[in-house]
């Protein structure tokens with residue numbers, strides 16, 4: 227019995243050893259074949275898309291990290307927007323891994339934020355340059371030849387963070403900002419001009435208010451006042467080399483710009499340039515009476531305007547057929563010129 231058992235054990239031990247030998251041998255053969263034909267590699271997946279294979283996952287991660295931390299120039303910081311997935315696989319030994327391409331693909335997913343310096347006008351961004359120093363220099367040079375406060379050139383610098391890097395060169399930035407400076411200067415000059423005009427108008431009004439409206443005669447029941455003071459240089463009816471017929475009015479010489487007021491209240495019927503009269507104002511006083519004010523340097527009155535003896539209708543000038551600043555005054559009754567000296571002066 228003991229002998230049979232021993233033989234049985236011996237037999238099976240031998241069989242098991244044989245089977246084991248075959249298995250190990252087979253595994254080695256298969257392993258070697260696999261090893262010759264295949265190699266281990268990581269398959270990289272990004273946004274659910276398989277990018278390719280790399281041999282060393284740690285190397286890739288390290289290079290990726292170096293790229294993130296490499297912050298130079300206008301780059302303020304970089305952020306990862308995704309993390310790749312790795313899967314260890316066996317790939318054909320002949321297959322090339324793609325470390326470079328995959329690193330580039332990873333780098334392209336990085337969000338980069340840039341720091342720039344914006345120059346503002348009235349708090350509104352107008353241009354961006356690379357450095358704070360550059361911005362300061364531009365602002366300084368822009369303000370160098372003007373009184374920025376006086377012209378209202380409110381210019382500032384702000385540090386700005388953006389993912390869309392758009393820088394201007396010093397020349398471009400200066401050019402852009404200069405157009406705003408020119409606009410401010412123009413606006414300032416216009417404002418000054420408007421102020422000057424107001425002062426001028428006030429001065430004219432003063433002249434009128436101090437000029438006493440004196441009725442010096444009447445025509446057709448209308449009281450008359452002198453439109454300007456001055457010296458009579460050409461009388462009604464006189465002949466002259468500069469005109470064809472007889473003089474239909476009275477010339478009163480005085481300095482250019484002297485305010486002209488109507489001889490009597492009425493309505494303006496003409497306020498424009500008219501041939502040899504130059505700038506002409508005509509006023510209808512009713513009762514068939516009209517007055518003409520010619521050669522004016524400027525016309526202030528408008529057609530249809532109601533005027534009285536204190537309204538400045540125009541200024542003395544030398545427009546039209548004239549040799550020097552004077553007022554050519556005509557008084558007409560039903561269209562026929564009268565001698566102003568019979569009623570005024």
Ligand SMILES: [Zn+2]
Nearest residue numbers: 475476477554
């Ligand atoms: Zn005249």
